[in-house]
Amino acid sequence: MYDESTPLTKVLDKREAKKFKDSRGIETVGDLLAYWPRRYQSPASNLAAARIGSYIVAVAEVKSATTRSMKNRRGRMLQAVITDGSKDLEITFFSSHGHEGKLVPGARALFAGKVSSFNNRLQLAHPGYSLLSDFDRGERRNLIPIYKAVGNLHTWTVTECVRMVLDLLDEMPEAIPEEVLDRRDLVDRMAALRGIHTPDSHAEVDAATKRMSYEEALILQVALAQRRARQAQESTLARVPRPGGLLDAFDQRLPFTLTAGQVDIGETLAAEMARDVPMHRLLQGEVGSGKTVIAVRAMLAAVDAGGQAALLAPTEVLASQHHRSITTMLGDLAEGGMLGGSDIGTRVTLLTGSMSTQSRRKAMLDIASGDAGIVIGTHALIQEHVSFQDLALVVVDEQHRFGVEQRDALRGKAAQPPHVLVMTATPIPRTVAMTVFGDMETSTLSELPAGRAPITTHVVPEAKPGWLQRTWVRIAEEVALGRQAYVVCPRIGDDDEPDEDTEIFAPDAAPDPDSDGDGDEEGTEGDAPPPRPLASVHRVHADLVANPALEGLRIEILHGRLPADEKDAIMRDFASGDIDVLVSTTVIEVGVDVPNASVMVVMDADRFGVSQLHQLRGRVGRGGLPGLCLLVHSGDADAPHERLDAVAGTTDGFELARIDLRQRREGDILGSSQHGKRTQLQFLHVLEDEDLIEAAREDAFAIVADHPDLVAHPRLAELVHARVDAEQAAYLERG
Ligand code: ADP
Numbered sequence: 001m002y003d004e005s006t007p008l009t010k011v012l013d014k015r016e017a018k019k020f021k022d023s024r025g026i027e028t029v030g031d032l033l034a035y036w037p038r039r040y041q042s043p044a045s046n047l048a049a050a051r052i053g054s055y056i057v058a059v060a061e062v063k064s065a066t067t068r069s070m071k072n073r074r075g076r077m078l079q080a081v082i083t084d085g086s087k088d089l090e091i092t093f094f095s096s097h098g099h100e101g102k103l104v105p106g107a108r109a110l111f112a113g114k115v116s117s118f119n120n121r122l123q124l125a126h127p128g129y130s131l132l133s134d135f136d137r138g139e140r141r142n143l144i145p146i147y148k149a150v151g152n153l154h155t156w157t158v159t160e161c162v163r164m165v166l167d168l169l170d171e172m173p174e175a176i177p178e179e180v181l182d183r184r185d186l187v188d189r190m191a192a193l194r195g196i197h198t199p200d201s202h203a204e205v206d207a208a209t210k211r212m213s214y215e216e217a218l219i220l221q222v223a224l225a226q227r228r229a230r231q232a233q234e235s236t237l238a239r240v241p242r243p244g245g246l247l248d249a250f251d252q253r254l255p256f257t258l259t260a261g262q263v264d265i266g267e268t269l270a271a272e273m274a275r276d277v278p279m280h281r282l283l284q285g286e287v288g289s290g291k292t293v294i295a296v297r298a299m300l301a302a303v304d305a306g307g308q309a310a311l312l313a314p315t316e317v318l319a320s321q322h323h324r325s326i327t328t329m330l331g332d333l334a335e336g337g338m339l340g341g342s343d344i345g346t347r348v349t350l351l352t353g354s355m356s357t358q359s360r361r362k363a364m365l366d367i368a369s370g371d372a373g374i375v376i377g378t379h380a381l382i383q384e385h386v387s388f389q390d391l392a393l394v395v396v397d398e399q400h401r402f403g404v405e406q407r408d409a410l411r412g413k414a415a416q417p418p419h420v421l422v423m424t425a426t427p428i429p430r431t432v433a434m435t436v437f438g439d440m441e442t443s444t445l446s447e448l449p450a451g452r453a454p455i456t457t458h459v460v461p462e463a464k465p466g467w468l469q470r471t472w473v474r475i476a477e478e479v480a481l482g483r484q485a486y487v488v489c490p491r492i493g494d495d496d497e498p499d500e501d502t503e504i505f506a507p508d509a510a511p512d513p514d515s516d517g518d519g520d521e522e523g524t525e526g527d528a529p530p531p532r533p534l535a536s537v538h539r540v541h542a543d544l545v546a547n548p549a550l551e552g553l554r555i556e557i558l559h560g561r562l563p564a565d566e567k568d569a570i571m572r573d574f575a576s577g578d579i580d581v582l583v584s585t586t587v588i589e590v591g592v593d594v595p596n597a598s599v600m601v602v603m604d605a606d607r608f609g610v611s612q613l614h615q616l617r618g619r620v621g622r623g624g625l626p627g628l629c630l631l632v633h634s635g636d637a638d639a640p641h642e643r644l645d646a647v648a649g650t651t652d653g654f655e656l657a658r659i660d661l662r663q664r665r666e667g668d669i670l671g672s673s674q675h676g677k678r679t680q681l682q683f684l685h686v687l688e689d690e691d692l693i694e695a696a697r698e699d700a701f702a703i704v705a706d707h708p709d710l711v712a713h714p715r716l717a718e719l720v721h722a723r724v725d726a727e728q729a730a731y732l733e734r735g
């Protein structure tokens with residue numbers, strides 16, 4: 001009996017099995033069946049596409065073949081001409097041994113190799129080939145699957161192995177309930193695997209892909225539906241704020257009027273926290289839409305209800321800023337128990353990893369005793385020895401940096417499950433929200449507070465004479481008007497790797513969604529080296545200080561490697577206007593809020609992701625001053641820069657998020673690990689498969705409503721567990 005867990009060593013030749021394992025980590029029948037072709041080719045494909053350097057795979061017929069001895073070598077060389085009917089191509093083997101009998105006129109074969117040129121004629125030197133009689137075993141296939149090479153096994157060897165394995169299996173456990181297969185018009189699993197590996201038509205491939213995509217979506221959605229079902233079973237304390245408390249006092253002293261969206265969402269949160277089922281809500285809102293004040297009001301409500309609230313921030317810079325700004329916003333309301341503090345006041349405590357042992361200990365005491373009503377921190381808050389007196393509400397800021405597991409870890413610190421609010425400024429396309437945050441309800445803050453000035457964005461090619469200097473002069477002009485500027489660089493020092501928070505893209509080219517960068521059968525074209533080394537904070541700082549146009553300006557640096565108190569001091573000085581220009585890494589990417597800053601310059605902007613640039617740009621244009629964002633790149637001045645042009649072309653974060661998503665491997669967004677095997681989705685395209693994801697979600701919730709433990713669906717249960725386990729493993733791996 002063979003099934004998907006059967007080791008390949010039991011099915012294939014030992015050496016082949018070893019190659020699959022060593023080269024691609026493929027160890028079982030199931031692994032092999034999940035190794036799907038990267039494309040399909042029709043046997044009628046022609047040789048006309050051959051260009052020097054291109055890798056071609058083509059079915060062709062041997063037209064003529066000759067062998068001759070060579071001057072300087074022993075042995076005989078074989079030269080042949082192959083044709084596909086429309087074009088001829090020469091092939092050459094420097095040793096005819098083993099080929100002579102096979103490559104005879106009239107033989108048809110699948111050839112694969114890199115096109116080179118010899119005596120001004122195109123040729124394939126030492127191509128791989130497989131005679132069609134062997135390859136096809138007599139079948140006439142209309143489509144040939146092309147696999148990425150596995151070690152030195154050619155695509156057709158992979159095909160043969162896959163076919164052998166498929167032939168051994170007669171039935172496959174089905175994960176999708178039969179009724180759903182019928183209703184959604186999906187082929188069964190066996191048919192799908194055949195359709196992927198041995199299709200006769202593109203229609204068959206499409207039907208197979210649709211079914212596999214649906215299966216992935218269903219597994220994901222069942223896992224989420226189960227999470228939801230578990231959450232709905234949980235009970236917690238209803239948190240109803242007492243009137244006349246901190247929240248009322250805070251509202252009275254707010255210096256601005258809340259936007260309609262802020263009021264609405266505030267009411268939703270209050271209503272959900274007043275229930276005895278824990279809240280799980282995602283709040284997404286454009287950069288600058290005013291999420292913090294919503295969070296503060298919810299936290300004050302939690303304190304007014306007798307509990308504590310924690311705000312989890314992704315970076316120390318952001319945690320300190322929140323601590324500072326929330327403390328300021330609260331004024332004497334944050335001086336509970338202190339002389340001159342309000343008698344209804346509470347305390348706002350900061351906890352980060354780099355605090356001194358002494359202040360950490362003090363913070364932890366305040367947290368444990370409940371004296372700190374509001375606790376703000378980084379992932380240090382998740383650490384085991386931090387305990388709360390009564391944690392009522394967890395707010396996670398800028399969620400795209402945190403995983404489900406981190407949310408869970410913090411939730412675990414409460415006696416009863418706390419209410420959870422997750423905030424993100426990275427707009428999330430609907431289907432991604434359904435997949436990544438599918439266990440939460442979503443609120444969207446779509447309007448910006450009144451009086452926001454527009455941000456203008458320009459792309460600045462350094463190659464154009466004078467443009468970069470003009471950029472620095474613009475900064476000087478803004479500073480002369482009393483404003484401030486950020487200059488962001490992708491790395492700290494000249495010898496450093498890019499800053500770890502920077503997602504570095506290859507120059508110009510969008511990553512090829514097909515390539516996984518680990519040796520590609522089709523070969524990769526060598527990337528041109530960047531024209532100059534990546535800009536660093538130290539180098540740019542030195543240049544600016546020496547630049548006469550910026551004489552007299554107070555220019556400082558900020559990056560993650562500075563000691564925490566220094567970072568803090570710099571941010572504080574920048575916030576209070578004592579620094580004019582801050583040269584920094586992306587530590588200021590998320591959440592930093594200095595309304596007086598009006599210019600954002602991003603060096604080597606072509607190396608940043610679209611959403612990241614949008615986030616960076618969101619640091620300016622906050623204080624009613626028109627913002628200016630200059631995206632500097634050192635590439636070809638006249639070539640289009642797709643990502644930069646996109647960012648310059650719109651300030652619509654949703655639009656940019658879609659572009660961003662399209663440019664990377666979508667699987668990565670769904671929390672897969674770099675190292676873990678196959679936690680990512682293979683088939684599902686979260687953007688294109690919107691209808692399918694919605695259908696799967698509907699079915700998943702219905703299935704879980706009927707059988708929360710999936711007793712009626714053993715195979716589905718197995719796959720869901722495997723997926724959840726893989727995610728947890730990936731999380732542990734990330735540490
Ligand atoms: P984000 O949603 O990006 O986290 P913030 O919460 O940092 O945005 O808010 C950006 C700025 O807008 C802050 O300076 C905040 O004080 C201000 N702000 C928030 N709500 C309003 C409002 N209703 N009217 C005017 N300014 C507001």
Ligand code: MG
Nearest residue numbers: 291292397591
């Ligand atoms: Mg924010």
